[in-house]
Amino acid sequence: MIKRTLKLAWFKRNRYALTIVAIALSVAFIVSTLLLTTSISDVGAPLQEAYTNVDAVVTGPEVTEADGPQQALAAQVPVQVLNQLTAAGFDAEGFANPYAQVINSDGAAGGQDQAASNVARPWLGESPLNGFEIVEGRPPVGEGQAAIDVTTASSAGLAVGDAMSFVSDTGLQEVELVGLASFGGADNEPYMSIILLDSQHPVLAPGQGYDYVLVAGATEADVAPLTPGLETRSGADWITSQVDQLNNFLGFFSTFLTVFAVIAVVVGMVIVTNTFTVSLAQRTEELALLRLVGTTRRQLLEQVVIEAFLLGAAGTLIGIVFGLLGVNALGGFLDLLGLTIERSNAISVNAILIGMLVGIGVTVFAAVRPAWKASEVAPIEALRSVDVEAPGASTRRTIAAAAAMVIAAGCLIWGVSQADITFTGVGIGAAFLGLYLLADVLIRGTAIAVRPLLSRAGPTGTVASRNLQRNASRTSAASSALMIGICLISFFTLMAATIGQLIAGDSGQAFKADLVVQGIGNQPEPALNDETLEALAAVDGVDRVVPLYQTSAVPADGVEIERAGPGGGALGVAFTDVEGLELAYDFVVNAGSLDDVTGNSVVVDQLTADAAGLAVGDGFPLTSQAGQVDVVVGAIIETSLPGTPQPAIIGDVELAESFGYTLPATAAYLVGDAEQGDVSTAIDLPTIEVVTADDYIDGLSSNLDTILALVYALLAVAVIVALVGIANTVSLAISERVGEIAATRAAGASSRQILWSLLAEFGLLALVGIVSGLALAWVSAATFFTTLSDGQIGTPETDLVTGGLIITGGLAAAVAASWFPARSASRTDILDVLRAD
Amino acid sequence: MSGVDLPVGSNGEAGLDGDNVARLVAATKTFGEGDAAVTALNNATIGFRRRQFTAVMGPSGSGKSTLMYCQSGLDRLTSGHAYIGDVDVSTLNDQQLSVLRRSKLGFIFQSFHLVPALSARENITLPVDLNPDAEVDEDFLAELAGVLGIENRLQNLPSQLSGGQRQRVAVARAMIPRPDVIFADEPTGALDSKTSGELLAYLRQAVDDLGQTIVMVTHDAVAASHCDRVVYVQDGHLVDEAMNPTVDDVLDKIRELS
Structure with missing residues (x-):
């Protein structure tokens, strides 16, 4: 049995090559991640x-x-x-x-x-x-x-x-x-x-x-x-x-990495399912022949499972080797992003075992359903020539998809209206499932919709759209794999854009000051002491130095301020020279006056005022490092200063002491027309930087950019696995069509026409996945943010240019992935096919 | 020329005088290299006349299929020339060969080779549709479909047709551009004798009524008996030919050759 299976599998090795690549990539990723996370887990030992x-x-x-x-x-x-x-x-x-x-x-x-x-x-x-x-x-x-x-x-x-x-x-x-x-x-x-x-x-x-x-x-x-x-x-x-706190941060990081590794594995699993579905469908005749000569269903099933096991083992072995090499690449990449992870060189045997289990397990699991379906083949099929499968989508599948979509809509509406994240989460999950199940219907629909357009390019266009429609149920998994990747990339892009907007406010235009001085680093230190502030004031062209002392506080017991934005319940507090701030920054004052902000009177932004139901003259208690502080709303501004977290409360410098804040300033705005170079020379400290207001705003989201770069890089693995899936689908589909391609070539189609036809077909397949992914990401982001912020953030920051770039980029990548198999098919030697007759 | 390889008397028929639509001149085709080299065509020269139905016969491995593939430009000669009209196909690139196939040549294969995603009608019009400068002659299409008896099956997919119907669609596809010559490779190989007979009758009719030129590779003496001329190939060159052959003539000759 094993010998025969090995022989058959070896015979089809080319067909499986890309699947092995997909498994190897997923396994390499998960092994690297596990090795990295286990090597950082004992980082607290020196503290002990x-x-x-x-x-x-x-x-x-x-x-x-x-x-x-x-x-x-x-x-x-x-x-x-x-x-x-x-x-x-x-x-x-x-x-x-x-x-x-x-x-x-x-x-x-x-x-x-x-x-x-x-x-x-x-x-x-x-x-x-x-x-x-x-x-x-x-x-x-x-x-x-x-x-x-x-x-x-x-x-x-x-x-x-x-x-x-x-x-x-x-x-x-x-x-x-x-x-x-x-x-x-x-x-x-x-x-x-x-x-x-x-x-x-x-x-x-x-x-x-x-x-x-x-x-x-x-x-x-x-x-x-x-x-x-x-x-x-x-x-x-x-x-x-202390160790927990360290592990908390690292645990956050480990979870983060593991989540992406799991995504890559899920995408890999979709690809394996797809490979087996297509390859077994193509082998109907061979399987029926085996049945005809007396193979039982069980033996047939076993044969396919052994084949999957071998495939999984091959991919896993390669994946583990690359995983061992990849852990340093991953660590190096994190270093490059400034997220230095201190780690040991110990190799975790568990990581390798888990990698093996996942790689082989997932492959076998993914093969079982297609194998079960394939084993149902009737022996008579061996004697029939099966040209075309039924063109319709499975009714059961479509009904399940519709049900998932209805559940999704219900959960999302309820989740958003009741601010219940569990319902919103379930809704997003159901929407994903619905789209996954609906993929073949969407592909058929797209094929029919674009047919008039494609037909104008001649019969090769018609063939492209017909084949897309005909093979939808087999190839939809490749489209779904791409959908997962694109959805996640788009979701994080939307999330980053929205959070970035929260940090930066609409302040790009609001700065009147040209220059900002701050401590360098990802999270600037309080580095501007009085001496430095005096040195700044003495620089030619500096009319006024407006220092900013940033800290945080929490609403005192019994006070509810659920202000949207990053910060985990703490409110950003800034102390400054309020009179000077008016010269440095252009505020839109909705109520009260900044002139009244002295003593314990503070400025709050509209978001905070709305969240706490505050009006000018209202007092409220805050808990600071120095205990409870009572403040009174002196003015309400439309949007606050930029910052991480964006200050919800701005008070005068004299209030700092009652908050227990004794450190130097974190930043200073320079009013006047001083030259950047002159200011740098005057300070002459490598730990302090002088930046333009625009660069300051950009810099505030640099942490976010770093995380986003990391997310993109990790998701890139999932997208690459999905693209390997597309390439795989193309080559599998083509291997089945050599006869038809040869016939079309014999009828006078040039290799360019054949290539065009194949690229159109698989480009459309990818497009369905890309557009579904984008749509799902937008809906997820919109409902997710609305639920979490209780309606304070509505629609995500939508950028049509970025959306366009994702579509074009995804499509270009998918066409590139299809290019090699399609090109070699377009050069099919007509004679090879005829000689096989 | 290659007269030394041919029996006296046959050279005149096989030679290049007269109205040849397709011809091979000193054609040699070798597969493999060194000791493993096999010469499938050995300095063969032959012409195919306009409006003639020619059968190419010979034992297995005689080079008859290679002769057809090289003549039609599907395969390239190792040396010598293959002409369609005045065009030497060995000088054409892939694009030019594609244009030649869609406008001047037609093919019929043993396994039909229809495009499964296209209807019978779309399969028939494929060569014309592929040509941006040509339009489907609807009258001719209707005439072909009528003669071939597939006028009611034009909207069906190949999977919905019988073997005989599929081969008739393939014949219509070969004829629709009114090619200079149709190459048929064992066109009756996958059909029963009744369906075969009908198909050969259609091909005969195409030559007689429409002035079509057909070159058919076959090992079936009955099929060859429908032809105007039969040429015999052995060891890569032409060894004999006959006009208006009967089944018995062909069987005798085949027996003699093998």
């Missing part, structure tokens, strides 16, 4: 190791919870609490984690490029709370010395003994690099760049308080009586929460 001696931890109460990659915002531990703990004889250390970013040996800003990841820490020497160990050189002593972690030193191009600069809240610091440190046995603390300083170094001065206080040799029960109103936890708890 470094903090083994921590027995209790004191932190301020959390104001906002961590939300995916967004860090929690917590109140600080007052300085006197540490003093009390030390006075009571506890071994305790406070960590303020002040901003400190190393300057590379080439003068550029170094370290990490995320907010709050470049910090200074005290060198704790022999203290059991010291998580660092000097591995080269010596510990820092006095103001003129520093040590840094090994990773930062190597990426900055610095060695022990070098003169080193770093930027802190108080400006540029010049020190000597005296030592390199490891953290918990690793080269660095995960995702952090740390500068270790003498514990008396002024940069480490705690200001308002500490992020956390670590205690050794005492339990949380011992410590708690001295820390009323603060959170006191065991060391183990705190470490777990």
